Amino acid sequence: MAVRAIRRMGDPLLWARAQEVSDISALADLVADMKDTMAALQGAGLAAPQIGVPLRVVLFGVSVNPRYPDAAAVPETILVNPVIEPLGEEQDEAWEGCLSVPGMRGLVPRHRRIRYRGFDIDGAMIDREVEGFHARVVQHECDHLDGILYPSRIRDLKFFGYESVLFPEGFAEQDA
Numbered sequence: 001m002a003v004r005a006i007r008r009m010g011d012p013l014l015w016a017r018a019q020e021v022s023d024i025s026a027l028a029d030l031v032a033d034m035k036d037t038m039a040a041l042q043g044a045g046l047a048a049p050q051i052g053v054p055l056r057v058v059l060f061g062v063s064v065n066p067r068y069p070d071a072a073a074v075p076e077t078i079l080v081n082p083v084i085e086p087l088g089e090e091q092d093e094a095w096e097g098c099l100s101v102p103g104m105r106g107l108v109p110r111h112r113r114i115r116y117r118g119f120d121i122d123g124a125m126i127d128r129e130v131e132g133f134h135a136r137v138v139q140h141e142c143d144h145l146d147g148i149l150y151p152s153r154i155r156d157l158k159f160f161g162y163e164s165v166l167f168p169e170g171f172a173e174q175d176a
Contacts, residue, residue: 001032003040004051006099018056018145021080024123034059047144056081058141074134082118086111096150107159110136
C-alpha cells in the first residue's frame with residue numbers, strides 16, 4: 001500500500017492514549033501501510049499512533065534484520081486491542097531504540113516474561129506467554145498505545161544518548 005511518515009517524539013499524538021478498535025474488519029489498509037512502513041525502515045515493530053492513527057493496533061516481528069543481528073526470532077504479529085500481563089517481577093535492562101526517536105538509544109527496564117492477549121486482523125484471539133526479546137518488543141510497541149515512549153522508562157539518563165556517541169564502533173546488542 002504505502003510507506004507512511006513516522007511521527008517523532010514531541011508530537012502530541014504520541015503522548016495520548018489510543019482508542020480501542022471496534023471494527024477489526026476496517027483495518028486492512030492500515031495494517032498494509034504499517035507492514036510497508038515497518039519493512040522500509042527495518043523496524044522490529046510499529047504502533048498505529050506512530051503513523052498518525054490513534055488506534056490500539058501494533059505490528060511486530062523479527063526474522064533476519066540488520067538492525068537486530070543477534071535477536072531471537074519474533075513471529076510477525078498484528079495485535080489489536082492488546083492487553084499485557086507481567087509474569088513475575090523479574091526485569092531485564094536492555095538497549096532500545098525507536099523509529100519515533102531516531103538515532104538514539106536508551107537502557108530500558110522491561111518485564112522478562114509476559115502474557116499478551118488481543119486479536120489478529122481476522123478477529124481471532126491471540127494469547128501468548130513470551131520472554132526475552134519477544135517480550136521486550138511487545139512491551140515497547142504496546143507502550144505507544146498508552147502514550148509512553150521508551151525514554152520515559154529509562155532509570156538513569158547517563159544511559160540515553162545518540163547511537164553514534166554511545167556506540168562509535170556500531171551497535172550489535174539486542175534491542176527493540
